[in-house]
Amino acid sequence: MTASKPRGKWLALLCLLPFAIFFIAFQIAPLAWVAVHSLSVGDSWGLGNFAKIFSSKFYLQAIKHSLQIAFWSSLFGIVIAVLGSYSLRQVDSKLRDFVMAFSNMTSNFAGVPLAFAFIIILGFNGALTLLLKQAGIIEDFNLYSKTGLIVLYTYFQIPLGVLLLYPAFDALREDWRESAALLGAGTWDFWRHIGLPVLTPALLGTFVILLANALGAYATVYALTTGNFNVLPIRIAAMVAGDISLNPDMASALAMVLVGLMVVITAAHQWLLKRSYHVAR
Template sequence: MNNRLCRPFLVFIPFFIILGLFQLAPLVWVVINSFINNDGHWSLDNYQQVVSSPFYRQAFTHSFLVSIFSAVAGLLIATIGCASLRHMQGKIRNIMIAFTNMTSNFAGVPLAFAFIIVLGFNGAITLMLRKWGWINSFDLYGTQGLSVVYTYFQIPLAMLLLYPAFDALKVDWEEAASLLGASHRYYWQHIALPVLSPALLGTFIILLANGLGTYATAYTLTSGNYNLVTVRIANLVAGDLFLQPNLAAAISVILMSLLIFITCVNQWLVKRSYHVY
């Protein structure tokens, strides 16, 4: 009997091996080396350098600003899109879901190259809008451009995460609210959004983490000239001048700690929302 119970767990042995080699082992290495300075001694020099440096503080500020903006904008657009999908016919809805699934995989270098062609300094849409006098100061390679690009790849991911949550909304609820005299806005404010709040909070955290961890798109778009946390980590590990993997490990641990803290706050809010509603 015990052998029969143990046999299914043998299937997971390759998974645990891969998890240990490619997830746990690098994580342990990063944490340990973040406490080792350039002289090979245990210390907090790396963390002190990150906290005291305006350059690295600016990298965290830029990363959080762009990620928060894209997460909020992507979540808002995705919520409206998912609400619209529920009112579409079956075939059209399936086509739109398949299209969303396809666009969610369009990221990295190809996405940055596409935006350069369309919205770069000499991009097709940029030249057209400039000719019509509608745009004069849009910078694809700065904060504005990164916010737009990040929002673009956040939208399909948010829609894929949110769409199943909309099954919790019953059509009868909106009809009953309408019969009782509630407006469409009142229904969404007091019924729909409270029910969707756990899914919205969870999706926001995933989008925020997705934005903070993005590297290829930002590096290709800005050639590494825009100060982001992921760009700084990459330059310290694989740069052309000075390699400081221990400092990069400290930055990674700080970023990971911030994400863990945000996730814990999110879980606390989700539990409260479930308890209240």
């Protein structure tokens, strides 16, 4: 019995070896390469690239646009996803299965096809844009602006949010609602004191994932604006694959700024998560 335990432990470690190799080769090594080259300034080393980023209005605008689009699209996406996930719990199972399958499909519908679809529907001469103008609902809508990108990003945030939040509603038991109602609690009281505290970890985790999804999105915004809108992924790609402004060291520094933003967001998520547990107790 005792001899089989070390053998099982070594077998488990052996099974983890391919994953460890893959993780180091495609996660740790590229990140380390980017971190090292972000400190490369010509023939020397230092923080010159970062100083240039935070002293340049152009790069600061890219950071600002990225954060604004990511935040608002994630906020709108998670609100709609919460309403959709809760509604799915109340409908027939066949309709629920269809919506979940559709969400799974549309969560992968991004990049060039998504940009092309939105140009046809909401472009300057898009079908829906013309209909809304004729009805007098809107006077002007620019899909290629920051507002248009928020709408576009929100679209591909919603199905991902539904897929992530739908299982979280399993934690809400129906007898809790019935017990709260018997004790005189209304709908708002139930959600304030029971529903939202239970769902808070899932909501915060989903919001962080949506932020990361939006901050790193590249193909959709590039296909829509042909790289003319100033966001971090566009700037990084222009310096890595650009024919005019090829500067991989500056691209590495911008990538580390993007990583730093995600670290701050994740740290804030962990702090809010611990606080929500403390409040729930």
